[in-house]
Amino acid sequence: MPLLARSLALAALALATASQAAPRAQSALECGIAADMAVVAKSLAAEAIERAKADTIMARIYDVSQSERGRELMKEIVDAAYAGGSAAAGGSAQNFAESLYATCLKSGGDMDPVLGRKL
Numbered sequence: 144m145p146l147l148a149r150s151l152a153l154a155a156l157a158l159a160t161a162s163q164a165a166p167r168a169q170s171a172l173e174c175g176i177a178a179d180m181a182v183v184a185k186s187l188a189a190e191a192i193e194r195a196k197a198d199t200i201m202a203r204i205y206d207v208s209q210s211e212r213g214r215e216l217m218k219e220i221v222d223a224a225y226a227g228g229s230a231a232a233g234g235s236a237q238n239f240a241e242s243l244y245a246t247c248l249k250s251g252g253d254m255d256p257v258l259g260r261k262l
Contacts, residue, residue: 166212167254171248175244177243178247181223181243182240184197184201184220188225194221198221220258222259223257226259
C-alpha cells in the first residue's frame with residue numbers, strides 16, 4: 144500500500160475511532176458535573192421515564208445548549224443510564240455516579256470505560 148494511501152487510511156480510522164468516544168472531562172469540576180448528570184439520568188431510567196421525556200428533563204436541568212461537547216457528554220451519560228446491557232445499567236444511580244466520577248478523575252477525564260465506549 145502506498146504511503147499516501149496508508150496515511151489516509153490511518154487518518155480515517157483515527158477520525159472514526161474518535162467519533163465513537165465520549166468527550167473527555169477537562170477538569171475535576173467537569174468530572175463532578177458528569178457524575179451529577181449520571182445520578183439524574185440513572186434515576187430517570189430507574190423510574191422508567193420515557194427516554195424522550197428524560198432527554199427534555201436533562202436538557203432543562205443541565206443547560207448545555209451552547210456547548211457541543213456538553214451536549215455530547217450528556218447524551219453519552221443518558222445512553223449509558225438507559226442501556227440494557229451496559230455496565231451502568233446494573234446497580235444504583237449512586238454507584239453509577241461514583242464509578243463515573245472515580246474513573247474520570249483517575250483517567251484524566253476519560254469516562255469511556257464506564258459509559259461503554261472504547262478508544
